[in-house]
Amino acid sequence: MTLRELPAVSRLLAHPRTERLLVRFNREYVVQGCRDILDELRRAISQGHAIDAAALEEDAILTRLEARLHGADAAGLRRVVNATGTVLHTNLGRALLPQAAVDAVVQAATQPVNLEYDLAQGERGRREQAIEDLLMALTGAEAATVVNNNAAAVLLVLNTLASGREVIVSRGELIEIGGAFRIPEIMARSGAILKEVGTTNRTHPGDYENAITERTALLLKVHTSNYRIVGFVAEVGLPDLVAMGRKHGIPVVEDLGSGALVDLSRYGLPKEPVVAERVALGPDLVTFSGDKVLGGPQAGLIVGKADRLRIIAANPLHRAVRCDKLTIAALEATLRLYRESASIAQDIPVLNAITRPLAEIEDTAQRALPALRSALGPGFRVSVQDSTSQMGSGALPTEEIPTKVIAIEHDFLGAHRIAARFRQARPPIIGRVKDDWFLLDARLIADPLDLVPNWADELEGPEAPRS
Numbered sequence: 001m002t003l004r005e006l007p008a009v010s011r012l013l014a015h016p017r018t019e020r021l022l023v024r025f026n027r028e029y030v031v032q033g034c035r036d037i038l039d040e041l042r043r044a045i046s047q048g049h050a051i052d053a054a055a056l057e058e059d060a061i062l063t064r065l066e067a068r069l070h071g072a073d074a075a076g077l078r079r080v081v082n083a084t085g086t087v088l089h090t091n092l093g094r095a096l097l098p099q100a101a102v103d104a105v106v107q108a109a110t111q112p113v114n115l116e117y118d119l120a121q122g123e124r125g126r127r128e129q130a131i132e133d134l135l136m137a138l139t140g141a142e143a144a145t146v147v148n149n150n151a152a153a154v155l156l157v158l159n160t161l162a163s164g165r166e167v168i169v170s171r172g173e174l175i176e177i178g179g180a181f182r183i184p185e186i187m188a189r190s191g192a193i194l195k196e197v198g199t200t201n202r203t204h205p206g207d208y209e210n211a212i213t214e215r216t217a218l219l220l221k222v223h224t225s226n227y228r229i230v231g232f233v234a235e236v237g238l239p240d241l242v243a244m245g246r247k248h249g250i251p252v253v254e255d256l257g258s259g260a261l262v263d264l265s266r267y268g269l270p271k272e273p274v275v276a277e278r279v280a281l282g283p284d285l286v287t288f289s290g291d292k293v294l295g296g297p298q299a300g301l302i303v304g305k306a307d308r309l310r311i312i313a314a315n316p317l318h319r320a321v322r323c324d325k326l327t328i329a330a331l332e333a334t335l336r337l338y339r340e341s342a343s344i345a346q347d348i349p350v351l352n353a354i355t356r357p358l359a360e361i362e363d364t365a366q367r368a369l370p371a372l373r374s375a376l377g378p379g380f381r382v383s384v385q386d387s388t389s390q391m392g393s394g395a396l397p398t399e400e401i402p403t404k405v406i407a408i409e410h411d412f413l414g415a416h417r418i419a420a421r422f423r424q425a426r427p428p429i430i431g432r433v434k435d436d437w438f439l440l441d442a443r444l445i446a447d448p449l450d451l452v453p454n455w456a457d458e459l460e461g462p463e464a465p466r467s
């Protein structure tokens, strides 16, 4: 087969099948699709790959063109199956929204809403108002506000209260979250000057006291979300910091990271700090995320003293990191559930996932087995086993929640190869590798068939997932 036998782009474009495509897609996009497919075929031929003659015929090329233009495969952001068992997987989008939040997003996206419009007065209102009211009710704080994410909340707080002055933080709390959020770097960008005290494992009240000078703007406490130091450790608790701040007239701020609105120990889980309990200890401000344990959209929440929040709201940076209307809609709906719902563990998917009964998880895994076995074919060993899920996103970092997984092993394919094949399925299935096993955690799976890979069509080349 030779290059000369490939049809020209102009001939493909003149074909009635292409004309039908041009009703729906713009011409440039269709032309580019033709060129790409012809280029791929030329490359394959010139590299000496064995190519079926039929694949070079006009009809085959047009079929490929149609599949490509219509195919969802081109989408960068697409649905995946989260079989990792990590409830708040940052790489997979963290919290899934409650249905009420989804409905609110759809409404705000498709209809005009009173985002910044006061219906009683018929004049301009504040977009954050409803959320602030709910946060005050749910946390007992005097005042509240919301921004884009918790990183922005910390940046805004530091910039407003401490720019050009010193912020005292324990060395044991100079954390990095997910590679891109590091307390020292956020601090530098805010204009505040980091003053580290104590050591990695032990910090005492005297360390803070000795560091306080007239340059001190703030005492900052950071919840070490994603790790725990155990052994010979000492930290200064929030009550002591609050007392010290009062004595010296210096504000105290806590970055809680996850920050739960309800006590997880009521579901038999270990306790994550509860925002209302932290607020009651009297710090000036507490910050936390909207899409971690709270289970809402990406957002950064700031609650605390009214005088501090007034100056924060007046900082132009607040405008630069404000939330869009879709976030506002989703967050308000989620917070409303916390305030109003009779069964938040049912209504909020994150809480639902961590409280799911083990028997139900096992049932999902068992029901997936027959179809999974036949989809995989010979050479694979598949069984249901005990394992542990994780909360993720820095919540309950050392805590393992009992779960059931489908463990998959193959005669000669390694676990990482199996994982790669599952990622090629439609939709891609993301599991985890432990020792020599590829594991599919059933905790976050509603429909057992989601665990059965679909390796339909169009996959080519050496990664084709058929054995």
Ligand SMILES: *Cc1c(COP(=O)(O)O)cnc(C)c1O
Pocket (backbone or CB within 6 Å): 149, 150, 151, 152, 154, 177, 181, 222, 223, 224, 225, 226, 255, 256, 257, 258, 288, 289, 290, 299, 300, 393, 394
């Ligand atoms: C996760 C986390 C952040 C960052 O929050 P985002 O909402 O992801 O921006 C900041 N501080 C702590 C302690 C965290 O755990």
